[in-house]
Amino acid sequence: KEDPTVQSFAIPRALLTHNLDAPRWADEAIAHTVRPDWGVKVDGVQTLPFGGVSSKKTVFCNEGGYWALFDADEHGFNNPKGIWGAPPLDVAILGDSYSQGACVPQDKITAAYVRKKFPKTLTFGMCANGPLMEYASLKELVVDLKPRIVLWVYYNNDLSDMDVEAQSEVLMKYVDDDNFRQGLAARQAGVDKALDASTVVPSAFVLSAP
Numbered sequence: 001k002e003d004p005t006v007q008s009f010a011i012p013r014a015l016l017t018h019n020l021d022a023p024r025w026a027d028e029a030i031a032h033t034v035r036p037d038w039g040v041k042v043d044g045v046q047t048l049p050f051g052g053v054s055s056k057k058t059v060f061c062n063e064g065g066y067w068a069l070f071d072a073d074e075h076g077f078n079n080p081k082g083i084w085g086a087p088p089l090d091v092a093i094l095g096d097s098y099s100q101g102a103c104v105p106q107d108k109i110t111a112a113y114v115r116k117k118f119p120k121t122l123t124f125g126m127c128a129n130g131p132l133m134e135y136a137s138l139k140e141l142v143v144d145l146k147p148r149i150v151l152w153v154y155y156n157n158d159l160s161d162m163d164v165e166a167q168s169e170v171l172m173k174y175v176d177d178d179n180f181r182q183g184l185a186a187r188q189a190g191v192d193k194a195l196d197a198s199t200v201v202p203s204a205f206v207l208s209a210p
Contacts, residue, residue: 010195012050013128013161015039016168034167040194042187048170049184049191050126050137052076061127063103070106075141075188076195078109079122088146090118094134095153096161099125118149125153130161136174140184 016038017031039048052058054076060068073079078101083089093099093111100123101109111123122145124137134152142150165171173180184191 010052011127012048012052013126013130013133013164015048016164032164034164038168039170040191042190042194046170047182047184047187047191047194048136048168049076049195050124050133050140051184051191052126053192053195054188055081061103068101068103068105070101073122075185076191077122077124077126078106079111083120083122084145086120087144088148089120089122090147091121091149091151092138092142092145092147093121093123093125093151093153094129094138094142095123095125095151096129096134096155096158097125097127098155099123099129099151099153100127101125102127114151122147128161130158130165132162132165132168132171132175136171139174140181144185 014031016034018035018037039046041047042049052072054072054074056072058070058072058076058078060070060078062068070078071081073081074084091111091114093114099110101111106112109123111121115121124134124141126133126137129137138150138152170182
């Protein structure tokens with residue numbers, strides 16, 4: 001029976017390519033053509049989210065024989081709730097799956113260890129992010145939280161990720177226009193509704209527990 005309190009994990013990078021015939025999320029995440037119908041429609045506006053569905057238990061991934069779950073924060077990231085509302089941050093972490101904490105328990109991710117010394121730490125990492133997605137997340141969600149330290153985590157697949165991201169008109173706006181934002185922090189309810197809709201995030205986009 002479907003549980004409305006549990007959300008399958010959606011990958012923002014996959015929303016660029018909309019390769020709906022991909023049999024697995026990994027195939028979707030590495031598709032290399034940005035589609036004209038990228039993103040989701042939020043209140044009728046074509047939008048590219050950088051987080052997931054907020055405030056739900058989220059089915060993540062299984063690489064070690066068990067399903068990793070996390071309780072999504074106020075903007076769909078792998079953090080405890082309550083840290084967003086008290087800027088400035090101690091530390092903000094940008095990156096891809098390593099920064100997000102793919103396939104490990106929530107208390108074992110990098111941010112959880114950093115949080116032991118710097119409690120006001122948030123990770124903005126999401127699977128398959130590349131440099132432009134990370135830069136857009138920095139401008140869209142991080143700068144207003146005024147972190148004392150930003151850890152921008154690099155992995156060697158980031159350059160190939162950027163080849164795809166550079167095809168995206170909306171991501172290039174973050175590079176070309178210092179003032180450009182989509183206003184995602186204030187539109188989370190609409191993002192949640194769009195990502196929750198079954199016609200928007202089909203099975204190819206998500207990891208679902210059996």
